[in-house]
Amino acid sequence: IESTITIDSSASKVVGRGQIVKAPKTKNSYRTIYIHETLKKELLNYYISEKTKYNYNIKNHFVFGGIKMIGFSTLDRRFKKYKEKAKVSDMNLHGFRHSHATMLLELTNDIYNVSKRLGHDNMETTEIYLHSNSKAQKDLSDRIEAEIQNIIITNSFKTLKDNLQKILLQEITKNMYNNNEINSIMSIYEYVNKVM
Incomplete structure (x- = not known):
């Protein structure tokens, strides 16, 4: 309704317990982020179709997996299949987080808010994305020269x-x-x- 997603848990693999949902790593990992209208519509349509499928009886629901969290190995297998289909370079799922951070910093120099969105404890962690993005650095240099x-x-x-x-x-x-x-x-x- 508010076009937000609240992050208050994290999927993790724990030795002896398997794959579990637990509290996020740090205090800053708890956060609410704004999402754009296209993603909101996609998630809403998916949620409504899933509620209908399960007779409106859903307590917890996972975007990947449904009423039961998808296994990490299954998720990796599916991700690999779609990467091959799309003919994109190899990366892991965490690469989406890196891409998201890099894109945000290409669009804005607002390190503070990007850091908050990513749930980083300090802005120095976020600056790694800025420093590692040579394209953004070159573009910035070209803009200064122009x-x-x-x-x-x-x-x-x-x-x-x-x-x-x-x-x-x-x-x-x-x-x-x-x-x-x-x-x-x-x-x-x-x-x-x-x-x-």
Whole structure:
């Protein structure tokens, strides 16, 4: 309803107990994050179809697995199948978290809020994604260079325009031109003055 997901548990494999749901690792791991409208609709449609399937009798429900949590090995097998089908490079499921963090930091430099969204204890952990993203670093460098070049070009043009205006005004004040020539110089001056 609020377009949020609350993270208050974590799936984990514990020796001697198997796969369990337990409390998150740290205090910051407990969090509520906003989701976009497309994901909200997908999850809502899935939830409604599952409630209908189980006669509206659902206490706990897992996005992967249904009323019972899917096994990690089954999830890995399915993930491998879809990676092969999509012909994408190899990565593990945790790679989605890394991709998400990298994309967020490419879209914004808001390390604080990205850190909160990921549930990191400190922003230094989040900065690893920023430092490891060479594409974002190169893009940033290219944007800085483009801005510098724009300033140089703008300043060069402004200097040229200022010099032209000064020369034209000096020429107008001289008594060596007839009226037609002065009108022509004034037209040139006004044209230069209009140019950005």
